Amino acid sequence: MDINNLQRENIKNLRPYSTARDEYKGQASVFLDANENSYGSPLEQNYNRYPDPLQLDLKEAISKIKGVPIENTFLGNGSDEAIDLLYRAFCEPGRDNVIVLPPTYGMYEVSAGINNVELRKVSLLPNFQLDLEGIAEAIDEHTKLIFICSPNNPTGNSIIRTDIETILANFKGLVVIDEAYINYAKQKTFIQELTEYPNLVILQTFSKAWGLAALRLGMAFAPRPVIDILNKIKPPYNINQATQNLALEALKNLxxxxxxxxxxxxxxxxxxxxxxxxxxxxxxxxxxxxxxxxxxxxxxxxxxxxxxxxxxxxxxxxxxxxxxxxxxxxxxxxxxxxxxxxxxxx
Missing domain, CATH: 3.90.1150.10 (Aspartate Aminotransferase, domain 1)
Incomplete structure (x- = not known):
């Protein structure tokens, strides 16, 4: 699978914004390149300098815990930012569609509406598991994303692993597994399968087990072509420095x-x-x-x-x-x- 063929044509041709920190990444004693306030901040700690746009120190710390290379990691302003960017990168408004599996997390539907993308609902079975036949029938050549929340919100159950693997092996678009609650589950994360499936995207968050909901920090793990596209279209400094600093401190308290x-x-x-x-x-x-x-x-x-x-x-x-x-x-x-x-x- 060539992920680049899945993305929207305008995204393929997009020239991303180049920040001052993209153009110079070394050390210096005087920075006069980014129109910052050179005097500091009216706070105990200075936040007058723009943060690392790729959050490399934080990603390195996350990598040591998750076992995922930095190049396979995206950090967003909550998982909601990653969800929205997936729509914006891969779904052509008014043409493409995505599949969600209600009852499930409501932001998948909200983001579809914001981005003018058709939402196809295939309800879970009465036991809250996947309706594989219904999903197969809903897929067409314009289906770009399937969202699977496991453990599922609001039902709380994990989705049968082999059913998810069936979709990963047969669907030609991206399969987004939202693992916001994976820390509380007996079922293991799909992170180990990142090298097996080029169409796998895993969402995790600092809002639940890590107790950092107020920081709004989400993670997406995916093959590098997907991560590169998300980094291409994200706002230049989407994770502020205070959040990066606090998350780094939190990671010391595993x-x-x-x-x-x-x-x-x-x-x-x-x-x-x-x-x-x-x-x-x-x-x-x-x-x-x-x-x-x-x-x-x-x-x-x-x-x-x-x-x-x-x-x-x-x-x-x-x-x-x-x-x-x-x-x-x-x-x-x-x-x-x-x-x-x-x-x-x-």
Missing amino acids: TQVNQWIQSTVLEREALSEALKGLPKVKKVYPSDANFILVEVEQALDTYNALVEKGIIVRDRSKVTLCEGCLRITIGTPEENQNLVQALKSI
Whole structure:
């Protein structure tokens, strides 16, 4: 597969913006090339210089943890930026289409609308797994992307690995596997398969297990031709220096993050068992994420009653295959106990 043949014609011919840091990457004592404020910043730490546009130090630190070479790594302003750039690089507005598998993460559909790209929905099966026949029927010569969220949001389950491999082996476009919740799953990441599939894109994030949602830092791992295209069309300085610095510090605390992951998984199982014993709860779905999908009686009324008690969950009762369900993030032991007590009192 030649990835370059998948990209839009105007992107093939695009001459990317050249930054001051692209034109000079060495060391110097005086920088007068980028029209920055030479006096500094009105802060304790100076941010008057533009950041590294390719975030090489941060990517190197990520590479040591993920085992992915720098040239196969893209960093975005959240995973949402990578999703949007995939549309802009590979989907011709008004002509091409993408496939999503509801219920799933809503930004795939929002980005399709923003970029005027046809969205084809193939619902998951009742067990929340892929409808391979339905996906095959939806694909045509203008299908450029298939988004697979695993573990899936909002259902929490991992998608059967062999089903994903079937799509990777047979689809001629890009298969985007969103692994935002992979740290909480028993199923291993698809990162090891990057060298096997030229059409594989993996999305991960610092917003979940790493506890850095406010920084808005997402990762995309893919074969180099894909990464080169994303770097070509991204805003010149899409990751600010403060985010790069803070992420580098966070990466030094892997032990703490792993402890939080273990605690979250234990709390997920404990909360699931506690909820199963409540009369109001009709079903607790198995989860490989840091949340659980729970079917309850009178979902909207239950949601509103929890709001009145200062507890906010997510009402998913109107989402395909999630009728009557609330999505509940795993909190601290105290927060989870407060939730259970609140549900008992409703």
